[in-house]
Amino acid sequence: MNIDNILRSQKKYFASGATLPVKFRIEMLKKLYSTVKKYEKEIGEALKADLGKSDFEAFMCETGMVLSEISYMIKHTRKFASNHYVWSPLAQFASTSYKKPTPYGNVLVMSPWNYPFLLTIDPLADAIAAGNTVVVKPSAYSPATSEMVKKIIEECFPTEYVAVVTGGRKENAELLNKKFDFVFFTGSQNVGREVLRHTAENLTPAVLELGGKSPCIVDSSAKIKLAAKRIVFGKYLNCGQTCVAPDYILCEKSIKDELIAEIKNQINKQYSETPLSNPDYGKIINSKHFERLCGLINSSKVVHGGETNPDTLQIAPTVMDNVSWDDAVMQEEIFGPIMPVLTYDKFDDIFEILRDKQKPLALYIFSENKSHIKAVTACIQYGGGCVNDTIIHLATSEMGFGGVGESGMGSYHGKEGFDVFSHTKSIVDKKTWMDLPMRYQPYNRGIYAKLLHIFLK
Numbered sequence: 001m002n003i004d005n006i007l008r009s010q011k012k013y014f015a016s017g018a019t020l021p022v023k024f025r026i027e028m029l030k031k032l033y034s035t036v037k038k039y040e041k042e043i044g045e046a047l048k049a050d051l052g053k054s055d056f057e058a059f060m061c062e063t064g065m066v067l068s069e070i071s072y073m074i075k076h077t078r079k080f081a082s083n084h085y086v087w088s089p090l091a092q093f094a095s096t097s098y099k100k101p102t103p104y105g106n107v108l109v110m111s112p113w114n115y116p117f118l119l120t121i122d123p124l125a126d127a128i129a130a131g132n133t134v135v136v137k138p139s140a141y142s143p144a145t146s147e148m149v150k151k152i153i154e155e156c157f158p159t160e161y162v163a164v165v166t167g168g169r170k171e172n173a174e175l176l177n178k179k180f181d182f183v184f185f186t187g188s189q190n191v192g193r194e195v196l197r198h199t200a201e202n203l204t205p206a207v208l209e210l211g212g213k214s215p216c217i218v219d220s221s222a223k224i225k226l227a228a229k230r231i232v233f234g235k236y237l238n239c240g241q242t243c244v245a246p247d248y249i250l251c252e253k254s255i256k257d258e259l260i261a262e263i264k265n266q267i268n269k270q271y272s273e274t275p276l277s278n279p280d281y282g283k284i285i286n287s288k289h290f291e292r293l294c295g296l297i298n299s300s301k302v303v304h305g306g307e308t309n310p311d312t313l314q315i316a317p318t319v320m321d322n323v324s325w326d327d328a329v330m331q332e333e334i335f336g337p338i339m340p341v342l343t344y345d346k347f348d349d350i351f352e353i354l355r356d357k358q359k360p361l362a363l364y365i366f367s368e369n370k371s372h373i374k375a376v377t378a379c380i381q382y383g384g385g386c387v388n389d390t391i392i393h394l395a396t397s398e399m400g401f402g403g404v405g406e407s408g409m410g411s412y413h414g415k416e417g418f419d420v421f422s423h424t425k426s427i428v429d430k431k432t433w434m435d436l437p438m439r440y441q442p443y444n445r446g447i448y449a450k451l452l453h454i455f456l457k
Helices: 003-015 022-038 040-051 055-081 118-129 143-156 169-176 189-201 224-240 253-271 287-296 349-355 370-379 414-420 447-455
Strands: 084-086 095-103 106-110 133-137 162-164 182-186 206-209 215-218 248-252 302-304 318-320 338-344 362-366 384-387 422-430
Touching (some): 003 106, 022 118, 022 143, 055 118, 106 118, 118 133, 118 182, 118 414, 169 189, 224 338, 224 362, 253 302, 338 349, 349 370, 370 384
Parallel strands (some): 106 182
């Protein structure tokens, strides 16, 4: 079935009202949940083939989080979809006012290769909960997982409800030239610009989940050993191919040597002294990205790691010291297992350093100084983050996840996920058993005008 036929059938299906009953949405979510559970082993094998992920990492970071999000939406969709009643102004007496969530209609979900299962099925679950029909476009760079996504969706849903379009740039371009009611994109800033350019042509609302250079600030009050342990976990998970991975460390100069020593120690503990032989350590997605990352490594500044294997597309967890803002590794989002370390002299320097940088998707601060934490979280613009940890802020359905400025627009997960795939109508239900005459001509500027003024206060 070609894309035009898919869109035609989905628009017809949505117009039939089949997706609107909450009972139907919940049944579809339950069906998706059981099918994901059924293919859990095969999903893990696909993630291993595409990214070298271990069984545990595949469940912890992808399948398990998907099941958690679907479960959350099954539990809460009925509440999310209900009318929310609000106070009506006295000037509109007698009436009832409420906000009514309604699905956009036919939506497009475009997902990336780095967490190819999580970042496809999570937004799909939110879109289903909100009552939409969906076209899913998984990444061509993760073909094994994309095939699993296709298999699961085709087993769960008819194409007039949820359809999968596989392929590469040609299919992406064709989809973006079509008129959808809503577009949800996760990927790079460069592609995000193209998506927004196309959606603007059709005045189509869009959410962009992008990325950026997410800083990890460490001040002199931080618990260095614990900080190093948690930074290493967040940075080298999925070989650094995580949109919210700490991109670089910005630490107080006085504790730099101690921090680097502990980071080296933690890399050895978590990944062994020969990480390229560790069966639980993954690989770079393809040769193109492998070569790009190798080009960012300045061997004269490497203080740990730096080993590469082009045959397995692996790069060891790498730390670079004495890095400046002019180095190649600081000119783009790294998206790989390379950790540059930069320093500052005094805490207030942080704000000057970051002021003119692009707004990152995430920011992390390791500190025991409450005033420092308060200042960073209040005064620096970024999508979200953690205090004294990394990346775990996205692992909950109770908070929205998204970027700001160059790192994205809009957020999802849980209630925010339902809301982002919904348009909320504001509705006033005016009663017919009485009708105040003060708003109608001919105007009476006496008592009615005074009453109107009182009502509008």
